[in-house]
Amino acid sequence: MSATGPDEVPAELAAALLPPLDPPPVFDADTLSTWFASLDPVRRGVRAPGTWRAYAVDLAHFAEWCALHDLQPLPAAAETVADYLVAHVEKLSVATLQRRLAAIAVAHGVIGVPSPTDGEHVGLVWRGLRRVHEPGRRRRRVDALETRNLADLVAPLTDTVMDHRDRALLVLGFAGALRRSELSALEVGDVVVEPGRLLLTVRAAGARAERVVELPRGKRLETCPVRSWRKWAEVARLAEGPAFRRMTKGGKSLRPERLGDRGVAEVVKRRTLDVGLDPSLFSGHSLRAGFVTSAARAGVPGVSIARQTGHRSAAALAACVREERPFPGNPAAHVGL
Template sequence: MTDEMPELAAAGLPPLPVPGAFDAETLGLWFALLDPVRRAVRAPGTWNAYAVDLAHFAEWCTRTERQPLPAEPETVAAYLADHVETLSISTLRRRLAAIAVAHGIIGVPSPTDGEHVSLVWRGLRRVHEPQRKPRKVDAVEIRELAVLVAPLQDTVMDHRDRALLVMGFAGALRRSELSALDVSDVVVEPGRLLVTIREAGSRAERTVELPRGHRLETCPVRSWKAWITVARLTEGAAFRRMTKGGRSLRPERLGDRGVAEVVKRRTLDVGLDPTLFSGHSLRAGFVTAASRAGVPSVSIARQTGHRSAAALAACVREDRPFPRNPAAHVGL
């Protein structure tokens, strides 16, 4: 039912011992002990998410006096049933993948492959999946943005990630738009950046202004200038991939999934749950913050490129999407 890396067993790679603790930090270090072959099977952001997933499963096992690794099929089935009302089907699917991978790493069969778990999983999906609304990721507002960029230092990767996060928030950019940016799309003017936004491989859609920020760490202008200076960028992709470990810059464009992984990795680095955030969190954070500040929806939409009020309102992460209701100001 889940991908348990059978190719690794076929390659005769040695298993790892069961970790001594099951908190996310220890599990992250445990996954880091894998040899390069096994690590390369998945992206770094996936391993980080698996550490959080497995820690959640293990914490539940401790509370219910069950063993997390190796786990019994009945334990996994009970975990699914206990969380189907509070976690999305997609999150539970990834939790199953993390459990399966962990068992593969210690060299034992995965309990997720048993018929009992399969039957429970199919039943839960049939009952719950059609009724669920699409999951909304949490927003990265200015408070969270400041927290994410605070630990960043003077490395090439840190400069890239700071510019990506700050510009993604200030421009309310989709992850595909961040990925598609070229150096030539960003024009530095006194006190601002003018950024031409386009989807990958398409003509220009709109131009947005990113003003100079009051604080150095969240200033789009200074973050961008520092990034292109340290990376020595004069043309081509604005945001690029890094070599393993982030030691140097590669020529390839950072893809939209790479943008999402930057957000998830930086949330994990500051102790937030990366499963609650995605590349869309920056865009949702801007819309929420601007709405709360009373910025007219038409002005917000001019920055975001939304074409309908419903789509714009869906980005707001609070009960009252537009607090300055126009109906309160027309003399009723």
């Protein structure tokens, strides 16, 4: 039975009948988030808030690539979209590219023009790329940055603004088992300082729900989430807006723009290089995998780890573990074999 009455219009159709918006003036993720937020409630209500945030990040990446090649992102030509897919199929997963296509299509619908993703040219290229790259394609497993590695990364950091930012980003990302997109999306207001702990409101891109993550005060000054955040907030004079921000070239001063998810990965790679590790083996996900691996090795129950990470399945949680040797407390050692 339909959820709409005889005189009601389905939400998707009602959204399509609303007047279009003008394209945004610029295409960074924050501006695009504001642009999507300006949609009327009917059109915006068709999708979850997290989906709109994910679309803003996806569209910003597409627009950045267009700018490098002197191409127009919105409205975009079908050839532009097809070339973008070909350029990134070796760098991004098929699932990520599929979400990028969805973001491009939605953005064209918002401005009231046909989407190039609906045309035969993009469709043929997309089907061909999926046929070649999707079957049996294995995701590259990056190495984990465990507790000892985290201590090594932050040990050389000094009292500069950039060093305080990077310390807080690395420590909070590890202790909260955050995805790089979650670190990028954090707002100052999402971080609440309480006696002996931080409470983070974490929003996953594309998810309807958010979770609150507790980060207790650490035993060591250099890896303490509470003290790392408080010092960073103090030197950066954070009052509102993005929790982690970009730096000027050379890292001498702070910029107001949000540090993007690729920027998070670049911090991890730069700091691993600084301590003599191979940066090609690490990414933003290394912090999350490092927390899960360290906690599992310490014998923390999986349900407690999943409460911190937000994993919904044991299989997804297990995929984060980087360990070939059996963990302490392996259940097979306690069943009388």
